[in-house]
Amino acid sequence: MIKRYERKEIDSVYVVFNEFKSVIAQRLVVEQILPIEQVGEQAVRLVEEMTEEEKKKAKEAAVSAGVGMRSSESERAGQQADAAQFGTAQVDYIYEQPPEELFRALLPKYVAIQMFRALLESVAAEHAARMTAMDSATSNATDMIDSLTLAMNRARQAKITKEIIEIVSGAAAM
Numbered sequence: 001m002i003k004r005y006e007r008k009e010i011d012s013v014y015v016v017f018n019e020f021k022s023v024i025a026q027r028l029v030v031e032q033i034l035p036i037e038q039v040g041e042q043a044v045r046l047v048e049e050m051t052e053e054e055k056k057k058a059k060e061a062a063v064s065a066g067v068g069m070r071s072s073e074s075e076r077a078g079q080q081a082d083a084a085q086f087g088t089a090q091v092d093y094i095y096e097q098p099p100e101e102l103f104r105a106l107l108p109k110y111v112a113i114q115m116f117r118a119l120l121e122s123v124a125a126e127h128a129a130r131m132t133a134m135d136s137a138t139s140n141a142t143d144m145i146d147s148l149t150l151a152m153n154r155a156r157q158a159k160i161t162k163e164i165i166e167i168v169s170g171a172a173a174m
Contacts, residue, residue: 001013001033001034001111002034002107002108002111005034005035012032012033012034012035013032013033013034013111014030014031014032014033015030015031015033015114015115015118016028016029016030016031017029017031017118017119017121017122018121018122018125018126019121019125020121020124020125020128022128023128023131023132024128024132026125026128026129029121031114031118033111033114033115034111036110
């Protein structure tokens with residue numbers, strides 16, 4: 001990818017993956033890997049945004065399960081502004097190697113780590129979806145077993161009742 005990008009065969013590199021949010025919620029994310037817009041800030045675009053009703057249901061489910069909620073974007077921005085007060089001013093770092101050489105060494109690692117992270121997120125989301133599906137299947141199987149057991153018990157009881165009636169009728173006829 002990097003070589004094709006350097007040769008200008010491609011303009012940019014995006015990765016599309018399922019991001020694991022919780023066992024009941026995953027989201028589809030499109031993330032730009034190359035070109036790097038600014039280190040530390042990711043260009044993440046949601047393909048599907050949760051509706052307000054889905055957000056409310058997810059929040060209620062998390063609260064009832066005792067799971068903490070992430071703070072909203074506005075709260076995080078306020079926290080970052082508070083943290084910036086205590087930080088230092090913009091600093092121009094002195095590198096042991098020229099920045100271009102350092103960047104060329106770090107770029108392949110950065111791309112590989114971003115791809116690996118996307119794969120891990122997708123695997124975690126897949127495992128969560130499988131776990132949810134298996135839980136539903138187990139619940140449905142239990143319901144089906146209960147229903148069939150009830151039907152079999154009724155059929156057995158009807159057969160026993162019929163046989164008792166036949167015996168009593170036979171004894172009354174004698």
